Amino acid sequence: MAKVVAVTDVCKTLAEVETRFELSRSDDPDFFSEWRGLLPELSVSEQDRLRLIWQRLQYHRADGDLLEGSVMLLVASPLLELAGFYDPPFKLKAEATVEITVDDSEEVLRGRIDALVLQQNLWVLVLEAKKTTISARSALPQALAYMLANTQRSQPTFGIVTNGDDVLFVKLGPGQDFQYGLSRSFSLYTLPEELQSVLQILKRIGAVVDHSTEN
Numbered sequence: 001m002a003k004v005v006a007v008t009d010v011c012k013t014l015a016e017v018e019t020r021f022e023l024s025r026s027d028d029p030d031f032f033s034e035w036r037g038l039l040p041e042l043s044v045s046e047q048d049r050l051r052l053i054w055q056r057l058q059y060h061r062a063d064g065d066l067l068e069g070s071v072m073l074l075v076a077s078p079l080l081e082l083a084g085f086y087d088p089p090f091k092l093k094a095e096a097t098v099e100i101t102v103d104d105s106e107e108v109l110r111g112r113i114d115a116l117v118l119q120q121n122l123w124v125l126v127l128e129a130k131k132t133t134i135s136a137r138s139a140l141p142q143a144l145a146y147m148l149a150n151t152q153r154s155q156p157t158f159g160i161v162t163n164g165d166d167v168l169f170v171k172l173g174p175g176q177d178f179q180y181g182l183s184r185s186f187s188l189y190t191l192p193e194e195l196q197s198v199l200q201i202l203k204r205i206g207a208v209v210d211h212s213t214e215n
Contacts, residue, residue: 002101007111011145020102021148023178032171032181034158034208039200046082050199053078054192057164061189065132071164072114072129075188079195080127083202085117089210090124092117098149113146123150124209125202126159136166136185144180147172158205165189167198169205 011017018024029036042050057074060066066074086092096116100109115127128143130136139161147157147170159170169183183201186194 002106002108004108004110007100007109007142007145010109011141014141014144017141017144021145021178023144023148023180026173026179026181028181031173031179032169032183034171034204035169035183035201039197040203040207042196042199046199047196049078049082050195051192054188054195057188061132061164066164068114068129068131071131071162075164075167076115076127076129076160076162079199079202080115080117082199084206085125085202089119090117090206091119098146100145100149109145111142111146111149119209122152122155122209123147123157125205126157128159128161130161130163132164134163136161136163136168139163140168140170140182143170144172147180155209158209160202162188167194169201 010020026032053075060070060074080086080092084090093116094114096113098111098113101107102109113126114129116123117125126143126147128139128146130139143159143161147159150157153174156174157172159172161168161170165188167186167188171181173179186198188194188198
């Protein structure tokens with residue numbers, strides 16, 4: 001019988017995840033091009049909504065650190081909504097339980113994704129939120145492990161990790177191409193215009209996935 005282990009117990013560092021799953025980080029700038037280059041324009045109403053999101057973040061952040069639930073409500077959820085991930089053709093699953101079988105089925109890693117966006121049962125985006133006292137980068141090992149739980153990997157899988165203050169995007173290659181790429185870190189707390197970049201990238205990912213699925 002396979003031993004069940006929590007993802008958070010064995011995937012604490014990038015080195016552990018890379019070794020366990022034979023992952024490697026791509027240094028090719030074209031591997032994760034979705035966060036670079038030409039991004040969709042934002043409407044005036046979208047920019048107004050982002051301004052409100054930033055003001056709310058500043059207001060609540062002034063009282064101290066934010067817990068994971070507050071980060072989801074104040075930052076992650078509004079951004080996913082604005083990016084169109086709450087509407088057709090996408091579906092949202094919150095607190096989705098996943099399992100990964102490793103080591104010749106002798107061990108099963110189990111975890112729970114904060115938010116999972118799907119299109120026609122294909123994984124589009126994995127979101128992992130942390131409280132503000134934990135760096136966004138520290139959530140990368142966990143997010144990558146969850147992304148590897150995707151059994152239908154005909155298309156790349158994207159991830160976003162945030163602690164409310166910062167946002168980082170991740171891309172996992174399709175099929176057996178166990179490579180991943182990272183975006184730069186976007187500082188929401190210090191630079192309000194960074195929210196615009198984050199929303200543009202989310203919209204770009206949604207458009208890329210929707211187009212590839214149609215084809």
